[in-house]
Amino acid sequence: MLHAVIAAGEAEVQNPLIPQVYDIVWSLVCFIVILVFFWWKVLPRMKKLLDERGAAIEGNIAKADEAQREAEAALEQYTAQLAEARVEASRIREQARTDAQRIGSEITANAQAEAERVKANAQVAIEAERQAAFTSLRTEVGTLAIDLASNVVGETLTDDQKATALVDRFLADLEASESGKAGKN
Incomplete structure (x- = not known):
């Protein structure tokens, strides 16, 4: 019984913070089973799962890099096309200037040719009018000269052929005297 009293006294002395051996063993067995399961x-x-996620991230990074390279290539292509378009626009503007100058020159040349043609036609018309006026004037002067001569002579000059010849000779003498005066001046 003494043992029982000592054992009972020892049971009372044990620290409540330190678990019993069987609790430690069973806890260790459970921990090992859970550890092995995990x-x-x-x-x-x-x-x-982490490897798949890492691969997906790496794939997305690779896709982003590829998209960035494609965007840079598209930007370079766009820049090249823009430069080419600017060169083409410059060439078209220069061609338009050249065409405008050529057309302006053609219009000026055509206008000058038309002006010369109109001037020549006007000179021909003026010369025709002058000749018509000269002929009309000659006829009127002849008629007046015959009337005047009839009045001076006192008789009627009825022979038209003689009268016309007389007037023509008179006007020719008059023209000759005018030409002589003009030549002396």
Whole structure:
């Protein structure tokens, strides 16, 4: 009984913060079983999930890099096309200036040719009018000269052929005297 009293006294002396050996053993067994389960089942799935996620991120980074390269290539192509369009626009403007100058020159030349033609036609018309006026004037002067001569002579000059010849000779003498005066001046 003494043992029982000592054992009972020892049971009372044990620290409540230190667990019993059987609790430690069973806790260790449970921990090892859970550790093995995690090591065998959960960790591979977690590793697989993390690897897939890493691969997806790397794939997205690669896609982003490819998209950036494509965007840079498109920008270079756009810049080249823009420069080419500017050169083409400059060439078209220069061609338009050249065409405008050529057309302006053609219009000026055509206008000058038309002006010369109109001037020549006007000179021909003026000369025709002068000849018509000269002929009309000659006829009137002849008629007046015959009337005047009839009045001076006192008789009628009825012979038209003689009268016309007389007037023509008179006007020719008059023209000759005018030409002589003009030549002396």
